[in-house]
Amino acid sequence: MSQDIFVVAEHLKGKLADVTFEMLGKGRELADARGGNLVAVLLGNGVKNLVTEMGIANRVISVEHASLENFNPETYSTALAEVIRAKSPAATLVANSSMGMDLAAALSIRAGLPLVAYAIDVKVEDGALVATSQLYGGKLNVESQFSAEGAVVSMLAGASSADKGRATGSPAVEDFAPPLSLASPKVRFKKMIEPEGGDVDITTKEVLVSVGRGIQSVDNIPQMQELADALGGALSCSRPIVDSKWLPKTRQVGKSGVKVKPKFYLALGISGAPEHIEGMKDAELIVAINSDPNAPIFDYAHYGIVGDLFDIVPLLTEKAKA
Amino acid sequence: MNILVPIKQVPDLVEELEINEEGTDLNRDAVKYKINEFDDHALEEALQLKAEVGGTVTVLALDGDETDKMLYTAIAKGADKGVKVTGDFAGGVTSHVAAKAMANAISTLPHDLILTGVQAVDDRDGQMAVLLANYLGVPHVSVVTGVKVDGGRAIVHKEYAGGVMAEFEVDLPAVLGIQAARETPRYVAVSRVRQVQKEATLEEVEAGDTAVAAGSSVRRMMKPEKGSRAEMIEGSPEEIADKIVALMKEKGLKK
Numbered sequence: 001m002s003q004d005i006f007v008v009a010e011h012l013k014g015k016l017a018d019v020t021f022e023m024l025g026k027g028r029e030l031a032d033a034r035g036g037n038l039v040a041v042l043l044g045n046g047v048k049n050l051v052t053e054m055g056i057a058n059r060v061i062s063v064e065h066a067s068l069e070n071f072n073p074e075t076y077s078t079a080l081a082e083v084i085r086a087k088s089p090a091a092t093l094v095a096n097s098s099m100g101m102d103l104a105a106a107l108s109i110r111a112g113l114p115l116v117a118y119a120i121d122v123k124v125e126d127g128a129l130v131a132t133s134q135l136y137g138g139k140l141n142v143e144s145q146f147s148a149e150g151a152v153v154s155m156l157a158g159a160s161s162a163d164k165g166r167a168t169g170s171p172a173v174e175d176f177a178p179p180l181s182l183a184s185p186k187v188r189f190k191k192m193i194e195p196e197g198g199d200v201d202i203t204t205k206e207v208l209v210s211v212g213r214g215i216q217s218v219d220n221i222p223q224m225q226e227l228a229d230a231l232g233g234a235l236s237c238s239r240p241i242v243d244s245k246w247l248p249k250t251r252q253v254g255k256s257g258v259k260v261k262p263k264f265y266l267a268l269g270i271s272g273a274p275e276h277i278e279g280m281k282d283a284e285l286i287v288a289i290n291s292d293p294n295a296p297i298f299d300y301a302h303y304g305i306v307g308d309l310f311d312i313v314p315l316l317t318e319k320a321k322a
Numbered sequence: 323m324n325i326l327v328p329i330k331q332v333p334d335l336v337e338e339l340e341i342n343e344e345g346t347d348l349n350r351d352a353v354k355y356k357i358n359e360f361d362d363h364a365l366e367e368a369l370q371l372k373a374e375v376g377g378t379v380t381v382l383a384l385d386g387d388e389t390d391k392m393l394y395t396a397i398a399k400g401a402d403k404g405v406k407v408t409g410d411f412a413g414g415v416t417s418h419v420a421a422k423a424m425a426n427a428i429s430t431l432p433h434d435l436i437l438t439g440v441q442a443v444d445d446r447d448g449q450m451a452v453l454l455a456n457y458l459g460v461p462h463v464s465v466v467t468g469v470k471v472d473g474g475r476a477i478v479h480k481e482y483a484g485g486v487m488a489e490f491e492v493d494l495p496a497v498l499g500i501q502a503a504r505e506t507p508r509y510v511a512v513s514r515v516r517q518v519q520k521e522a523t524l525e526e527v528e529a530g531d532t533a534v535a536a537g538s539s540v541r542r543m544m545k546p547e548k549g550s551r552a553e554m555i556e557g558s559p560e561e562i563a564d565k566i567v568a569l570m571k572e573k574g575l576k577k
Contacts, residue, residue, distance in 0.1 A: 012482060073452075073490075106455075189488060195486060316562075
């Protein structure tokens, strides 16, 4: 077991994800605390140019293969497990993202390593790692300890500073031979599907009225749209609204939707699950109305109202029109 | 086609969550449970697939309080069979142990496609779909929104950020972590569940050896610090609406 901290670099379309820099920043702290190196693991094909953005790492392990051209749950898991088994780092940080969810648990089982997911922090205490996870829709934090070295920690995006992990440079690159088993995977990438255009682009709006489960019914969408119109903004939403097909996917704010940064974000009946917070926490002014006084959204909003949104929306629409 | 759907119950977040005296777990006596919403989507997608290509849908759950009711509800919605995976699960289990138990049970049953929720609010040590697939040694794709079956393969859509998706072809058997079904999960009347409860029988399969290689444990559970808590606006709806308009004016957003 080495004292090194490994970070799995997530990238899409030739660009490193913000969460990669967040993990590199956190990984640097951990590596320094353990007296080890910070090592980035870069899987892909023809993406070595990304190394220069990871100057904070002491070393980058690069695995390149045609089957790693696009993210693939199987080939990426296989290659990653080979690297980790060969190098035995003290810990491996993976994003708790769509890609990372297919990697972290696979790595845990294949390499027989302990795993903690939904982490917002990891620290070294008396030489041992302690990870803090955000669970129960953001209502509780849970500190975990590990029964063995080599912990796999999947980190929630937005939990720490990406700037701390950004540094240009030229860390040493170690080429790692791709495993032979990558040749005929049972999961095959076919194509990328881009979001449909033509709808309102909520990322460009100064004002967003964002609705969640608390609006109760699709029949209440027109009323919310009327408010958005009156406030000179657009209607956006949290994931359950899209899953219920009350609004199109283009309106979804959060992890699997879009990240927005409007001047004013009015959250109506949105509890504030971590996946949603990730997409809107940088809005300039956040006002939330929710019937649950303990809703996590109130930890991110600047102003909060505990109450029935249906008491307030009609009055607010009227006043906004005046 | 044999479609299997592992489902589980999670605390209903609408209720206040209490932490136990040791500070290591929820006060489980005070918890109100409901089906994991993503598992409900997995079940719906399974029922839609069955309608499309035929086959059977079997729901599975680890034995525990109210497991029977959850399985009967799934049968009332259209599942063909309910299976209780029995073992010592008192006091809750980690995701690893739950996945190992589920993998042991599933390996004794015919299975072509396994659909389960992409995540749950309490899966501290990882999500069921990918853990299960790796214990079973079958391929997996997580965060899936669209599933089609074509012979011995599934064509699936996996969601990334920003509304971008990737299409994959997956050899069966495979495990898919479902983010959302193609239709809103169906509702079933309580009277129908009661009727099923009288007519249907649940099968039982033993979990067997659920020892896992390496694990983690809860050291402390706590409510998040409320340092950056919102400034709360109180008053009549009228006053609140006035205040929101005033806030917007301050920002230069309303004339």
